[in-house]
Amino acid sequence: MTRPGREAGRQTRAALREAALALFVEQGYEPVTMAAIANQIGGYPNQVTHHFGSKDALFAEASGLAILRAARHAEQAAVHADSIESHARILIASLLGPGASSVMMFAEAMLMARNKAALRPSIQSALDRLHAVGEATLLETLSRHRWKIRTSPEMVTRAFWASVLGLALEKAATGDAFEHQSAEAVALSMMNLNQDYIAKIE
Amino acid sequence: MTRPGREAGRQTRAALREAALALFVEQGYEPVTMAAIANQIGGYPNQVTHHFGSKDALFAEASGLAILRAARHAEQAAVHADSIESHARILIASLLGPGASSVMMFAEAMLMARNKAALRPSIQSALDRLHAVGEATLLETLSRHRWKIRTSPEMVTRAFWASVLGLALEKAATGDAFEHQSAEAVALSMMNLNQDYIAKIE
Structure with missing residues (x-):
């Protein structure tokens, strides 16, 4: 007890x-x-x-929680997507829309950890969880829809999060002038990872 | 005069x-x-x-210069690449290796611009230049080697920089524990943009 x-x-x-x-x-x-x-x-x-x-340590831990929740909300928004293309676009729109503050907060904590090694375990653990949850959800989505991808779900998930973090920086820096071309470019690179596989196996 | x-x-x-x-x-x-x-x-x-x-404004301007130089050094390192795959890998290795501090500095300035709108024109101008130079260099590289890509050079360049900025955050947060799987995942997503095109046109 x-x-x-x-x-x-x-x-x-x-x-x-x-x-x-x-x-x-x-x-x-x-x-x-x-x-x-x-x-x-x-x-x-x-x-x-x-x-x-410390305030830093609390910020790092809270930012990990924030981005994991933003990821869950994005997956919920994308659950009814009828193609893997649409799935990728909805995830990105959610993470750069309602989830943007959370993604930016995590980005800030990541940069902070550069000079504060004590923050790293907390950030690393959130990042690992982000990758693990993303990979599991992708696998589940693929199997439910019988969609296929070329690259391993782990690699797709890693490339996805690197891109989304970069897009969030771009959005932080440009505000309303954010060019949706960049988000579309990332969605496109995710889709091509998938389409290529279909082309090869069919 | x-x-x-x-x-x-x-x-x-x-x-x-x-x-x-x-x-x-x-x-x-x-x-x-x-x-x-x-x-x-x-x-x-x-x-x-x-x-x-202000110090902020100087930081924003200097960070734009820093990332543009890091981009130029990366292109110089990749100039003798014998395939578009190797070209992408060398660019990423340079930007996360010798160029990492410059990329992280620009990432920090981007986040700073979120609450300081006065910094945005300077960051936006560096970002525009990064995209424009990247696109022009990619076009030149493709034409010199007669390599082909599927997506427009503008889209490849935008997806590339979003991913590299995200990878730099990951490196800032994890230091020596940085997982090169993530860099490889990004390289792979860039390559697939290309290979898919070849598959379609040939």
């Missing part, structure tokens, strides 16, 4: 992470203070330090 | 930009001060403000 104290601590930790996630997604890293995060749950800044060690 | 004062100003501006580029590539945005930049050319911090307006 879990001790009541430990369970309460676990709940406080989860509540702080949710509060941080919401504030960071809305405002970005810089303006959010430990006090503002603690305040959301009627707590104190030292609770953030106690549970996460 | 250019007035001597204007010419001297132009030279000071260029020297400051070079000094800033070197310091930023080496140390990242945060630790570099205006004083340290000015000091490199025996000048004063107010010269940075005079010529660039």
Whole structure:
């Protein structure tokens, strides 16, 4: 049995992470203070330090959670796609639309980890999970529709996430002037990975 | 004729930009001060403000220059590639190897522009140039080798840069643990863009 104290601590930790996630997604890293995060749950800044060690570490962990959720929402949006082309386009539109802030937040945490090695395990674990979940979902989607792809689902998933992170940077930098040609170019490169396979096996 | 004062100003501006580029590539945005930049050319911090307006604006401009140079070095490294597959792999290896700091610097500037709209024109102009130069070089490479691709050079170039920026984030976050599978997945997606074309036209 879990001790009541430990369970309460676990709940406080989860509540702080949710509060941080919401504030960071809305405002970005810089303006959010430990006090503002603690305040959301009627707590104190030292609770953030106690549970996460630092604002950076909390940001890294929350950003991993944010991008994993954005990925799940994108998959849900794409579940009724009637072709693998349409599936790729819906995923990208969701991740650069409603999911864009979450993808940008994770991109910021990735860059932060460059000079803060302590953040890496958390980012690496989110990235591994992103790849694993993406690969599993792709396999499930392919088998449900009897769609075929040429490259291994692992490789498609890795190329997909590298591209989406790059597109999110482009969107961060250009705002409303974001050129959808770039998103279409990525969708096209994903599709060609697939079409080529069909051409070869049929 | 250019007035001597204007010419001297132009030279000071260029020297400051070079000094800033070197310091930023080496140390990242945060630790570099205006004083340290000015000091490199025996000048004063107010010269940075005079010529660039702010540290942010100088960072954005220097990062655009950095990634354009990294792109040129990558093309030079790939000039003797004997297939389009090898060409793609050499470009990626160069941009994630010797060019990695420059690509990460540009990625950081892109994210910074999200909340600082004043930086966008400078980033947008570097991005446009990156796409235009990439497209022109790709066209030249294709015509020199009589290689063929399926998608338009513009689309290949856009997908390429989105992927490389995403890979640079992954490298920033994982350091020595960077999984080359991801780079290979991107190279593969670029190649398939090409092979598919050959399959269709021959």
